[in-house]
Amino acid sequence: MRRKFIAGNWKMNLDRASAIALAQQLAERSSHIEGVDLAVFPPSLYVDAVAQALAGSRVAWGVQNVYHQPNGAFTGEISVAMVKDLGCRYAILGHSERRHILGETDEMVNKKVHAVLDGGLTPIVCVGETIDERESGRTMEVIERQVNGSLAGLDAAQIRRTVIAYEPVWAIGTGKNATPAQAEEVHLALRKILADRYNSEIAQSVCIQYGGSVKASNARELLSQPDIDGALVGGASLKADEFLGIVAGALA
Ligand code: PGA
Secondary structure, rough: OEEEEEEEEEEOOOHHHHHHHHHHHHHHHHOOOOOOOEEEEEOHHHHHHHHHOOOOOOOEEEEEOOHEEEOOOOOOOOOOOHHOOOOOOOOEEEOHHHHHHHHHHHOHHHHHHHHHHHOOOOOEEEEEOOOHHHOOHHHHHEEEEHHHHOOOOOOOHHHHHOOOEOOOOOHOOOOOOOOOOHHHHHHHHHHHHHHHHHHHHHHHOEEEEEEEEOOHHHHHHHHOOOOOOEEOOOOOHHHHHHHHHHHHHHHO
């Protein structure tokens, strides 16, 4: 039985004080929650402050991106070692906003995945099709290309430590989530890709989150699908009530 994992991607939102306040609320209000893993991803400038607010709580933290090189002349980037230094357990990699707005390729994402795994952290690797790709019947082809490219060269032990997030681009920040059936279909296809590349036991063990307009009101239905193991939540993770409502949906 895979454990559910609910992650809040705060993206480029909040200021320092409100990030700390949100983290404090989540720390307090999640203390009794069992049976589900929780993490938040603040803007990297606020990770240190948020980490202090979350220390000793049920909520882990991570970053929204890293660079694959260990150190050096890479202006504006942050390394896996720096992220570990702040107690991060996770790094989101290849989010669609980074792929589509900032030009990240599968090859770049793959280097980051290796760096994060080598550093002992858990990568959350995002894949997902655009609306054009879906409407032209290319969803599975796109997903397979992204999985094979972004997760190239991972051995069995490494893929077991990797989280995959299926995030259809058309569902992110639009209020229009994939239906549970649409999401489940892709999650099942992801397990088939993993079973072909590794084996079915490994395919069954990998945590696959869904992301894209998840909120308290649709979480239960999405998270009750057999192959949906959690949620990567954007907008709804910025309010404690909504985020904890999603967590309640995971436990229902
Ligand atoms: P959303 O974002 O929940 O606001 O749609 C999801 C994500 O980008 O991870």
